[in-house]
Amino acid sequence: MKTALWLYLFLFIAFFDLHAQYPILTPFAISLGAAPSFIGLMMGLYSVTHLPGNLMASVYVDRFGSRPFIIGSLLLAGSILLIQAMVTSPWQLLLLRSIAGFVLAFLSPACLSLLARLSNDISQQGKLMAGNGLVHTLASVLSPAAGAILVAKLGFTSAFFILGVILIVTALFALFFLKEAKVASDQPAENKAAPTVKAPYHHSTELVDNTLKSSHISWNIFLIPVGLSCAQGIITFELPLMVQNNGSIMTTGLLFTVISIGSLITLCMLFINRFNPAYRTVLGTIALALLYFMLAADAPIPFMAILLFIGMCKGLVFPALSHWLIQLSNGERYGRTFSILAIASSIGAFLGPFLAGHLRDFISPYFISFIVLSLALAFNALPARKSPKIIGPESPAA
Numbered sequence: 346m347k348t349a350l351w352l353y354l355f356l357f358i359a360f361f362d363l364h365a366q367y368p369i370l371t372p373f374a375i376s377l378g379a380a381p382s383f384i385g386l387m388m389g390l391y392s393v394t395h396l397p398g399n400l401m402a403s404v405y406v407d408r409f410g411s412r413p414f415i416i417g418s419l420l421l422a423g424s425i426l427l428i429q430a431m432v433t434s435p436w437q438l439l440l441l442r443s444i445a446g447f448v449l450a451f452l453s454p455a456c457l458s459l460l461a462r463l464s465n466d467i468s469q470q471g472k473l474m475a476g477n478g479l480v481h482t483l484a485s486v487l488s489p490a491a492g493a494i495l496v497a498k499l500g501f502t503s504a505f506f507i508l509g510v511i512l513i514v515t516a517l518f519a520l521f522f523l524k525e526a527k528v529a530s531d532q533p534a535e536n537k538a539a540p541t542v543k544a545p546y547h548h549s550t551e552l553v554d555n556t557l558k559s560s561h562i563s564w565n566i567f568l569i570p571v572g573l574s575c576a577q578g579i580i581t582f583e584l585p586l587m588v589q590n591n592g593s594i595m596t597t598g599l600l601f602t603v604i605s606i607g608s609l610i611t612l613c614m615l616f617i618n619r620f621n622p623a624y625r626t627v628l629g630t631i632a633l634a635l636l637y638f639m640l641a642a643d644a645p646i647p648f649m650a651i652l653l654f655i656g657m658c659k660g661l662v663f664p665a666l667s668h669w670l671i672q673l674s675n676g677e678r679y680g681r682t683f684s685i686l687a688i689a690s691s692i693g694a695f696l697g698p699f700l701a702g703h704l705r706d707f708i709s710p711y712f713i714s715f716i717v718l719s720l721a722l723a724f725n726a727l728p729a730r731k732s733p734k735i736i737g738p739e740s741p742a743a
Contacts, residue, residue, distance in 0.1 A: 349463055349473060351522050353480045356456060358515045359419055360484035362508050363449075364605075365492030368597035370442075371585035373501045379435040381586060385702020387439045388582055388694075391446040392574075395691030398450025403684030406451070410525045411459035414451040416516050421448040423512030430505035450691070454683040459525075461671055461683075474671070475618050478664035482608040489601035565725045566673070569630060570686055571693040572721030573662060576637060576714035578697025580604075580655070583710050603649055607656020617661065622668040627722065629662035634718035641712035693717070 374384050406414060425445045432438050460473045495504035585597045611617065617625065636655050639646060670682050696717070701710035 348524050349460065349476070351519075351524075352456065352459060353476060355415070355419075355515055355519050355523060356477065357480045357484050358511065359452070360481050361488045361491070362511050362515075363422075364485045364488035364601075365495070365508060366505075367581060367601055368489045368493050368585060369496045369501065369504065371582075372496075372597075374435055374438060376501065377432070377435045377438060379438075381705070382702045383435055383439075384586075385582060385698040385700075387435070387442050388578065388698035389696070389702075390439065391442045392578070392691045392694035392698075394443045394446035395450040395694070396688055398447045399454065399684050399688040399691060402451045402454040402687065403681045406455050406458050406684065407681060411455035411462075412519075412523055412525045414455040415459070415523065416519050418449055418452040418455070419512050419516035419519060422452075423509045423514075423516060426505050426509030426512060430502045430509065446691075450687065453690075454687050457667060457683040457686075472618065474667040475612065475615070475664045477667070478608070478660060479612045481663075482605055482612055482660060485605040486602055486609055489597070489605070490599065493597060566670075567685060567689040568721040568724050569626060570666060570689040571696075572718040573630065573633070573659075573666075574690040574693030575697040575700075575717045576633060576693075577659075578694045579701045579710045579714050582698040582701045583705075600649075600652060603652045604656035604659070607653040607658075608660030609656075610653075611657045611660030612664070618664075618668075622665040622672065625665035626662055626669055627725070629658045629665065630718055630722055633658045633662065634715050634722070637711045637714035637718065641709040641715060 370388075371384055374387060379387070402414065422445055425441055425448065429438065429441045429445075432441065457474075457477070460477055463469075463473060492504065492508075495507060499507075584600050633655065636651055636658065639651055640648075644651075667683075667686075670686060673682075697714075700713050704710070704713065
């Protein structure tokens with residue numbers, strides 16, 4: 346568990362650093378002369394350049410381990426931030442954000458794969474994923490306000506420089522203290538029938554020697570992270586623009602902090618981890634879709650309250666989705682599983698800001714979030730036998 350503690354520490358610093366940029370990137374781009382449509386393109390390209398990195402991670406994380414990719418991503422991302430502090434035009438910022446998207450594409454699959462390999466016990470893996478969500482949320486609670494304060498006190502150039510130095514120093518510490526981990530060997534089988542763990546929509550796994558073996562994963566399940574990241578990208582794009590006209594960078598940081606506090610509330614409810622992760626994922630996604638519909642319909646509910654509930658749903662869904670994929674995946678292919686998850690998230694994160702930037706004059710971006718989440722759930726309602734298998738053993742002949 347020492348490896349888990351070190352990884353949580355490095356993840357906290359990395360997520361803190363990266364989330365601190367959320368409330369300041371849009372104002373920074375506007376200060377360089379970028380239009381809202383250009384900002385949407387910039388945020389979308391950041392996600393598009395994730396895709397080749399995710400594809401490479403799907404092969405090389407399993408082959409070479411997580412440690413070199415975690416260290417390399419942090420080191421290069423910090424260096425890019427140092428250069429970003431000196432840009433003078435929107436196109437330079439677009440280029441650097443695109444490169445950063447590729448570099449950081451390896452970080453999430455490598456971290457999740459390393460956490461999953463720390464144990465082959467189902468319950469323990471669920472706790473590790475919940476811990477990852479808790480660390481992520483704690484960092485995102487503090488970082489938006491911290492980023493806004495840095496800019497208010499020091500300006501954009503100094504803020505990006507400090508954030509870059511923090512990432513580089515974190516990478517150097519990880520080089521010395523982060524160790525690669527391997528799943529412990531399975532315990533001897535006991536003389537009793539192995540139970541079956543069933544999930545919605547005919548995704549199923551079999552429990553053998555306290556380790557889950559996958560029957561298969563259908564493509565449909567990865568539509569959920571597409572929808573989730575699309576909705577997340579839209580609200581990340583919309584909040585700074587909304588505040589830009591009626592507030593300040595500090596107000597933007599406060600709104601992102603409210604969302605993170607909601608996530609923290611849910612993650613502190615440890616009893617939730619006892620429930621089936623598949624049902625937690627589906628129910629949380631349904632709740633998110635309804636909340637975005639309320640935003641689009643201007644429901645008579647305080648805006649801050651809706652943001653708080655959106656954060657609570659995120660705190661429910663994201664750890665549950667990772668736990669669900671661990672249950673459905675072959676234990677030797679965590680790198681591939683989480684890389685496909687990252688690819689799906691990258692596609693959604695591109696679609697969200699891109700659609701919001703180009704359609705916000707014609708339709709509420711929050712209604713787009715509602716539609717995308719609803720479609721993801723609808724396609725998952727289809728029987729899995731109609732979807733191709735992507736991970737797991739071949740089905741026996743009929």
